[in-house]
Amino acid sequence: MTTPVYQNFINGDFLKNQSGETFAVKNPATDEVIYHVEVADSFVQNAAIESAKQGFAVWSAIAPIERSRILLKAVALLRERNDLLAKIEVLDTGKPWQEAECVDVQTGADVIEYFAGLAPAQVGQQQMVGEDFYYTRKEPLGICAGIGAWNYPLQIACWKSGPALAAGNALIFKPSEETPLGAIKLAEIFTEAGVPAGVFNVVQGAAEVGQWLTHSPDIEKVSFTGEVGTGKKVVASAAGTLKDVTMELGGKSPLLVFEDADISQAVSAAMLGNFYTQGEICTNCTRIYVHKSVYQQFIDELKTRTEQNIVAGDPLDPSVNFGALISKNHHNLVMGYIEKGINEGATLLTGGKALRPESAPNGYFVAPTVFTDCTDDMTIVKEEIFGPVMSVLVFEDEDDVIRRANDTHLGLAAGVFTKDIKRAHRVIHQMQAGICWINSYGNSPAEMPVGGYKQSGIGRENGIETLDHYTQTKSIYVGMTDIESPF
Numbered sequence: 139m140t141t142p143v144y145q146n147f148i149n150g151d152f153l154k155n156q157s158g159e160t161f162a163v164k165n166p167a168t169d170e171v172i173y174h175v176e177v178a179d180s181f182v183q184n185a186a187i188e189s190a191k192q193g194f195a196v197w198s199a200i201a202p203i204e205r206s207r208i209l210l211k212a213v214a215l216l217r218e219r220n221d222l223l224a225k226i227e228v229l230d231t232g233k234p235w236q237e238a239e240c241v242d243v244q245t246g247a248d249v250i251e252y253f254a255g256l257a258p259a260q261v262g263q264q265q266m267v268g269e270d271f272y273y274t275r276k277e278p279l280g281i282c283a284g285i286g287a288w289n290y291p292l293q294i295a296c297w298k299s300g301p302a303l304a305a306g307n308a309l310i311f312k313p314s315e316e317t318p319l320g321a322i323k324l325a326e327i328f329t330e331a332g333v334p335a336g337v338f339n340v341v342q343g344a345a346e347v348g349q350w351l352t353h354s355p356d357i358e359k360v361s362f363t364g365e366v367g368t369g370k371k372v373v374a375s376a377a378g379t380l381k382d383v384t385m386e387l388g389g390k391s392p393l394l395v396f397e398d399a400d401i402s403q404a405v406s407a408a409m410l411g412n413f414y415t416q417g418e419i420c421t422n423c424t425r426i427y428v429h430k431s432v433y434q435q436f437i438d439e440l441k442t443r444t445e446q447n448i449v450a451g452d453p454l455d456p457s458v459n460f461g462a463l464i465s466k467n468h469h470n471l472v473m474g475y476i477e478k479g480i481n482e483g484a485t486l487l488t489g490g491k492a493l494r495p496e497s498a499p500n501g502y503f504v505a506p507t508v509f510t511d512c513t514d515d516m517t518i519v520k521e522e523i524f525g526p527v528m529s530v531l532v533f534e535d536e537d538d539v540i541r542r543a544n545d546t547h548l549g550l551a552a553g554v555f556t557k558d559i560k561r562a563h564r565v566i567h568q569m570q571a572g573i574c575w576i577n578s579y580g581n582s583p584a585e586m587p588v589g590g591y592k593q594s595g596i597g598r599e600n601g602i603e604t605l606d607h608y609t610q611t612k613s614i615y616v617g618m619t620d621i622e623s624p625f
């Protein structure tokens with residue numbers, strides 16, 4: 139059976155490359171190639187820049203309220219095609235339909251809707267300085283680049299294009315080579331909604347195409363989502379042309395469960411923050427610090443619920459709540475971490491093995507895994523695994539657990555469970571992390587800025603301040619008095 143071949147999406151349409159180079163995309167739940175995609179060669183790259191220049195000229199001249207109307211049409215189309223798009227995400231990522239159907243498309247559409255609303259609300263300042271005055275304009279940057287990870291492909295494309303386009307920029311987006319289709323569908327939707335040609339181009343490929351975006355002199359900004367190591371390369375490369383950068387990177391986030399916590403709620407948070415999207419979420423609370431007095435109760439309930447409530451299998455089956463990892467390579471990497479956990483002396487409470495569910499025997503499944511008796515120096519406690527592997531640790535003292543929780547070069551997220559309102563705020567204020575939850579975990583509404591402290595990121599996505607990352611301020615001084623000149 140022949141599989142479809144998708145081309146790059148440039149200037150409002152598909153564009154055939156000249157090199158003829160393609161890559162294959164597999165369904166992680168079946169290990170089967172589902173389609174091929176053409177790589178953006180230099181012909182496509184040049185076309186992407188030229189059309190983005192023209193797109194930018196048109197789009198940035200459109201009144202923000204009109205841009206807003208167009209973006210809102212795209213939002214309506216996204217919602218209308220929810221199921222079709224969700225299915226693409228399931229086939230590309232291996233995540234359960236149960237999730238994609240109600241999260242991936244909707245949270246993407248929400249963010250575009252949010253920034254569409256803000257587009258006409260952006261204002262500059264005006265101030266008198268003596269009899270003269272100045273005013274400022276918030277102007278778009280020009281051509282921006284977005285580079286995405288594979289865990290929430292469509293959502294990431296929406297989270298980058300929403301603010302970029304609302305502010306009047308053109309965006310060239312490169313999805314992950316593991317999950318390239320969602321961004322193409324988004325490009326079609328933008329075009330259908332009336333976004334002018336060249337304003338949202340999609341280029342396809344792996345690291346080399348990403349690298350090109352980071353050093354192209356015509357690109358003003360790179361918004362990147364991916365691993366810390368790749369993020370460092372992107373920043374270094376972008377420095378060559380002094381591009382703006384926004385970095386949404388990895389984490390190794392702590393969840394602190396105090397003795398007065400609602401333990402069932404804390405277990406729910408720990409499971410969501412380790413097993414949702416089969417553990418492939420950047421903000422996951424992969425280090426769970428539990429107070430000694432409730433430790434046994436916590437791990438007893440965690441073990442029972444993990445073993446009873448998780449249903450792995452064909453991700454398209456609506457009763458399945460736990461999918462396949464993105465690739466064979468990633469599967470091997472996660473299994474390697476599990477082996478290290480065992481070798482370094484952690485106790486395997488549950489899981490720890492590959493799974494072969496009957497309905498998807500060839501998928502890259504790893505059982506939801508919980509390690510107890512973990513110590514801070516173990517590899518599984520220090521490094522981001524990006525799979526369904528939870529480490530549980532014990533603590534006794536508040537100051538000590540805060541110190542331990544912060545003892546990492548990462549700082550994406552953190553959470554605390556306690557019924558003591560003062561302690562909740564006192565502890566969370568000391569967490570060195572950009573996204574924090576009290577008696578909750580994982581929610582990330584469009585209104586709330588998200589991003590990392592330390593090596594987990596630069597800048598923010600979502601929330602009002604994100605528009606500042608996609609605009610530059612022009613100050614205009616207006617002379618109302620004669621110039622005083624010594625010349």
Ligand code: NAD
Binds near residue numbers: 365
């Ligand atoms: P990755 O860093 O391997 O790849 C991300 C993207 O960068 C891909 O599109 C890839 O093709 C591209 N790329 C690779 N090398 C490049 C280079 N040298 N220059 C430019 N682009 C390059 O990450 P991944 O494996 O796709 O995603 C998983 C990682 O993403 C995890 O670390 C996870 O924590 C992180 N992530 C972070 C967030 C966040 O919001 N903070 C969200 C999702 C994922």
